[in-house]
Amino acid sequence: MLATKEYEDIEKKVLQGERLSREDGIRLFHCHDLAWLGALADHVRQEKCGDIVYYNVNCHxxxxxxxxxxxxxxxxxxDAGDKGAYAMTKEQAIGLVREALKDPDMxxxxxxxxxxxxxxFEQYLGILQALHEEFPQLYLKGFxxxxxxxxxxxxGLSVREVLEKLKAAGLKAIAGGGAEILSDRVRQxxxxxxxxAEEWLNVARTAHQLGIPTNASMLYGHIETLEERVDHLLKLRNLQDETHGFQTFICFPFLPKHTKLGQRIKQTSMWDDLRTMAIARLMLDNFRNIKAYWVMLTVPVAQVALGFGANDIDGTIHKENIMHDAGAESPRGLSEDTIIRIIKEAGRVPALCDCNFNIIRTID
Ligand code: SF4
Known part of the structure; x- marks a missing residue:
């Protein structure tokens, strides 16, 4: 694959299916040969997942x-009373989903x-239950x-009891956000x-023990060091070794524009986004799926990321709010046709899946 001399040992390890160490991960973050890094991650993706790229038709x-x-x-x-503050009623949440259901593939x-x-907690639980009762056909991932x-x-309940109640109310999987960087220094x-960090990991561990799959994520590009990025990936890899309950890993580049950090932190470059995607694929050797989340990466970068280890491009989303408040310049939702075009242009095979990575249909 033509690594420079300096990285030949890492390339050899990857091609032989050997696990990369913390030191390897840190060295990869100092590698300037982005094309090689991408090719190595793409090789692993190809071996592990073939040419299928997952997407789903979903609603946030x-x-x-x-x-x-x-x-x-x-x-x-x-804060309550701030401009733009809102809190939905059960009926409003149902109304939003009903509108999104005009898409028959939802x-x-x-x-x-x-x-x-x-x-x-009962209020959150009540809305979840109402959504499940109203739309029993929809896969509920949340919280x-x-x-x-x-x-x-x-x-006053334990995490286990909360999860049991959510599961009984219809929750099928836990969302991957909130991991940010799993470092007490950064979180403090x-x-x-x-x-x-420990509480976040404990929720994932407990959910997996209860048979509830979860996603994992990393919000990078703020105050964390490159070592902390690698340590974050290792914490996820260790837990995955223990439980095998993570479904996919999502890289979230930090969007500083409208945040308190906007004055002092610049948005990540495409170069950083692509190397982080590739290194995540290489370090997380026990994760099958790596997601290129187009909302934060932008659609063009997410498309290129399909050649840097990603095999999942999230979904149509319908109407995204959280990242757009932070200044995301991508559209609020994408049509299924657009997602299919993006994947096909990258030379890969689009596969509509449910939120559990079961393929509903592939598009030739
Ligand atoms: S990321 Fe935003 S919405 Fe989430 S806990 Fe922090 S302040 Fe609240």
């Missing part, structure tokens, strides 16, 4: 943007929200490790009011 439901956490990197959260909902200061930790704290500085 953000029940409220009122949030007690005030994370420094967030442009979505508001397969699932992605429900994530702020940590509302006065909502009880991050941060929200579930919050539910346990406000209800950027988001001290929400789940710690």
């Amino acid at each position: 439901v953000n029940l409220t943007n009122i949030c007690t956490s005030h994370c420094e990197f967030c442009a979505f959260g508001r 397969g699932g909902l992605h429900v994530v929200s702020g940590l509302h200061p006065t909502w009880s 991050t490790g941060v929200e579930i930790t919050h539910f346990a704290k406000i209800s 500085e950027l988001c001290p009011n929400k789940a710690t």
Whole structure:
């Protein structure tokens, strides 16, 4: 594959299916040969997943943007009474989904929200249950490790009990957000009011023990070091070794524009986005799926990322809010035809899947 002399040992390890070490991961972040890095990640993707690229037809439901956490990197959260603050009723949430259901391929909902200061766990649970009863055909993925930790704290229940109740109400999988960087140093500085790294991992571990799959993510490009990015990937890899419950890994480049960090932090470059995608594929050797989330990467970068290790491009989304409040310049939703075109142009085979990666149909 033509690695430079300096990286021949890593290339050899990858081609022999040997696990990369922390030191290897850090060295890869200092590699300037992006084309080689991409080719190596693409090789692993090809071996592991073939040419299929997953997408789904889904709808994001953000029940409220009122949030007690005030994370420094967030442009979505508001205080009650702020301009643009909202909290949906059950009926409004159902109305939003009903509108999205005009698309006959709609397969699932992605429900994530702020940590509302006065909502009880029962209120979140009640809306989830109502969505499930109204739309039993839709796959319900929702709530991050941060929200579930919050539910346990406000209800006095354990994380396990919260998850059991959510599962009984129709929840099928947990969303991957809220992991940010799994480092106490970073979290203490950027988001001290929400789940710690250990609490986030504990939700994922407990969910997997209960048979609830979860996603994993990494929000990068803010105050973290490259070593902390690698350590983050290793924490996910270790947990995956233990439980095998993560379905996909999503790279989220930080969008600083409308956040408190916007003055001092510049948005990641395409170069950084692509190397991070490739290194995630190489380090997370026990994850089958790596997602190029077009909302944050932008559609063109997500398309190129399909050649840097990604085999999943998320979904149509219908109407994205969280990242657009942070200044995302991508569209709020994509048509299925556009997603199919993007994947085909990259020389790959689009596969409409449900939110559990079961293929509904492939498009030739
Ligand atoms: S990132 Fe999530 S928890 Fe933090 S302020 Fe925003 S909505 Fe709230």
